[in-house]
Amino acid sequence: MYIVTAEEMYEIDRYAIEHGGIDGKILMENAGRAIAERIIKQEASYQSAAVLAGGGNNGGDGFVIARYLQQSGFEVKVFQLVPDQKLTSEALYHKKLFINHHGGVETDINVEMLRKDLPYYQLVIDAILGIGVKGAIRPNIKPFISLLNECNQKIISVDIPSGLPANESVQIDTAVKADHTYIVEAPKQSLFTEWGFPYYGEWEIVSIGVPKQAYHRKSFARRWERDDVIATLRKRDTFSHKGSHGKGVVIGGQQMMPGSVTLTASAALRAGAGLLTVATVKDNISIIAHKCTEAMYHVLEEQDGTIKENDVTPFRTFDGAAIGMGMGRDPVTAKFTQRLIHDLDIPVIVDADGLHHLKPILNKVGKRNYPLIITPHYGEMAMLTEYTIDRIKLSPMAIAKEFARKYQLYVVLKGKFTIITSPDGKQTVSDTGNAGLAKGGTGDVLSGVILAMVMQHSSHLEALCNACYIHGASADMRVKTGRNTEIDMLASDVIDGLSHVFHTLF
Numbered sequence: 001m002y003i004v005t006a007e008e009m010y011e012i013d014r015y016a017i018e019h020g021g022i023d024g025k026i027l028m029e030n031a032g033r034a035i036a037e038r039i040i041k042q043e044a045s046y047q048s049a050a051v052l053a054g055g056g057n058n059g060g061d062g063f064v065i066a067r068y069l070q071q072s073g074f075e076v077k078v079f080q081l082v083p084d085q086k087l088t089s090e091a092l093y094h095k096k097l098f099i100n101h102h103g104g105v106e107t108d109i110n111v112e113m114l115r116k117d118l119p120y121y122q123l124v125i126d127a128i129l130g131i132g133v134k135g136a137i138r139p140n141i142k143p144f145i146s147l148l149n150e151c152n153q154k155i156i157s158v159d160i161p162s163g164l165p166a167n168e169s170v171q172i173d174t175a176v177k178a179d180h181t182y183i184v185e186a187p188k189q190s191l192f193t194e195w196g197f198p199y200y201g202e203w204e205i206v207s208i209g210v211p212k213q214a215y216h217r218k219s220f221a222r223r224w225e226r227d228d229v230i231a232t233l234r235k236r237d238t239f240s241h242k243g244s245h246g247k248g249v250v251i252g253g254q255q256m257m258p259g260s261v262t263l264t265a266s267a268a269l270r271a272g273a274g275l276l277t278v279a280t281v282k283d284n285i286s287i288i289a290h291k292c293t294e295a296m297y298h299v300l301e302e303q304d305g306t307i308k309e310n311d312v313t314p315f316r317t318f319d320g321a322a323i324g325m326g327m328g329r330d331p332v333t334a335k336f337t338q339r340l341i342h343d344l345d346i347p348v349i350v351d352a353d354g355l356h357h358l359k360p361i362l363n364k365v366g367k368r369n370y371p372l373i374i375t376p377h378y379g380e381m382a383m384l385t386e387y388t389i390d391r392i393k394l395s396p397m398a399i400a401k402e403f404a405r406k407y408q409l410y411v412v413l414k415g416k417f418t419i420i421t422s423p424d425g426k427q428t429v430s431d432t433g434n435a436g437l438a439k440g441g442t443g444d445v446l447s448g449v450i451l452a453m454v455m456q457h458s459s460h461l462e463a464l465c466n467a468c469y470i471h472g473a474s475a476d477m478r479v480k481t482g483r484n485t486e487i488d489m490l491a492s493d494v495i496d497g498l499s500h501v502f503h504t505l506f
């Protein structure tokens with residue numbers, strides 16, 4: 001599934017019109033009919049609907065929906081919020097069609113009139129504004145949006161909740177809080193942002209007959225889904241041996257912090273790594289071994305429990321390294337970490353304390369022969385970029401892309417919507433997972449799954465997408481099957497859930 005900006009959506013529509021020969025009025029017909037059919041099927045208990053139509057093509061979709069709902073027996077009225085002169089030619093065409101089919105349209109209405117009329121209808125269809133919204137919501141429209149947010153009826157938004165920007169990086173003024181949104185053709189960026197998502201309510205996509213080639217010309221962002229994982233996840237070959245699945249190393253864990261490396265190592269093994277070594281300080285080893293019997297160990301030189309400078313040569317023989325978990329932020333440890341990042345010619349994943357050590361040498365990492373993968377959450381991304389967390393939340397895709405391109409690394413920006421970006425700017429979003437993951441240790445687990453996937457897959461981007469999907473799916477599965485709730489789920493439960501996820505994928 002592609003994720004688009006408003007401009008990209010217009011480009012796709014244009015392609016359908018210019019190259020596919022589909023008239024704009026037909027696209028509107030397709031959109032409105034598809035949405036009406038879903039409403040008729042899914043909202044079978046409703047018999048009446050008020051359609052609020054704006055002047056753009058979103059309003060035009062509203063007229064088509066009204067016509068089909070009326071045909072199926074709904075009592076329908078369209079409340080047209082702007083005069084005819086403001087209607088696009090396509091919207092005007094479909095208004096006329098609706099009237100020809102004896103549809104009722106109310107114009108010249110104000111918010112008080114609508115407040116009185118609305119209770120007569122069971123459903124409210126919000127076709128006021130679509131992806132063409134620009135700037136602050138005008139005073140002639142704003143009160144209608146407020147009215148919808150006050151009313152008790154079920155609100156169904158067409159394409160996007162009116163007033164909500166399609167693109168990230170745009171501040172919300174006022175927007176409809178929908179119960180359900182039928183998204184036309186492709187989800188817009190704001191669906192996968194923390195600030196935009198709550199406005200959509202439940203959501204689903206309706207196709208409007210755009211030729212597939214419209215998507216092939218450009219690399220649009222994508223949502224990574226179950227089918228993508230099934231298509232790309234490497235299955236185990238009958239004749240494979242442990243060496244075929246990657247020999248990984250997890251480097252971290254200063255004294256008193258054995259937990260995070262344990263989680264990373266266990267997750268890597270559970271996610272299919274062939275061999276796994278933990279490089280940590282001596283006193284941690286017996287503790288880790290107690291939890292993760294399958295791992296091997298490499299003792300790191302330390303001073304009073306702090307990891308010192310160590311020889312990096314032994315780590316060159318591995319197929320991948322995850323660095324930074326429980327590592328501590330001591331300057332001596334920083335030197336060692338920086339040398340690992342600089343010298344290791346293998347895929348390296350840097351997380352947690354490792355990200356703090358990485359920051360001063362960011363300008364040098366683009367020259368590495370093998371990929372560097374960083375897995376910051378919003379706080380760590382703020383530390384790395386010096387943007388505020390709020391600023392990153394407003395534009396997560398743009399900021400992740402800017403960073404990945406500038407420093408030529410893979411960025412896994414962790415959150416409810418995890419954004420995975422490759423050095424050339426390709427982006428995917430993984431939205432599996434739940435609030436149970438908002439707990440210490442889950443990031444360590446993700447790093448382990450990433451390590452296992454990266455070592456076994458030739459495409460780093462696909463490996464990262466699969467890791468994020470599977471990690472979140474495990475958390476979802478734990479809750480769905482009643483093994484945990486979002487409250488009590490622990491990072492180690494997410495490791496235990498991986499097995500269940502793999503079962504469902506093969």
Ligand SMILES: NC(=O)C1=CN([C@@H]2O[C@H](COP(=O)(O)OP(=O)(O)OC[C@H]3O[C@@H](n4cnc5c(N)ncnc54)[C@H](O)[C@@H]3O)[C@@H](O)[C@H]2O)[C@@H](O)CC1
Pocket residue numbers: 010013024027028029031054055056057058059060061086088128129130131132133134135136137138141158159160184208
């Ligand atoms: N061919 C196409 O482009 C298709 C478009 N479709 C629909 O058309 C929508 C996009 O249509 P449009 O580009 O006409 O845009 P919209 O329908 O989103 O809105 C444009 C209208 O809103 C007004 N407006 C913009 N900013 C405003 C603000 N801040 N306050 C108040 N009013 C404001 C404009 O004056 C204009 O009348 C999509 O969301 C989708 O629903 C679908 O029918 C499928 C085909």
Ligand SMILES: [K+]
Pocket residue numbers: 058126127128129130157158159160161162
């Ligand atoms: K809308």
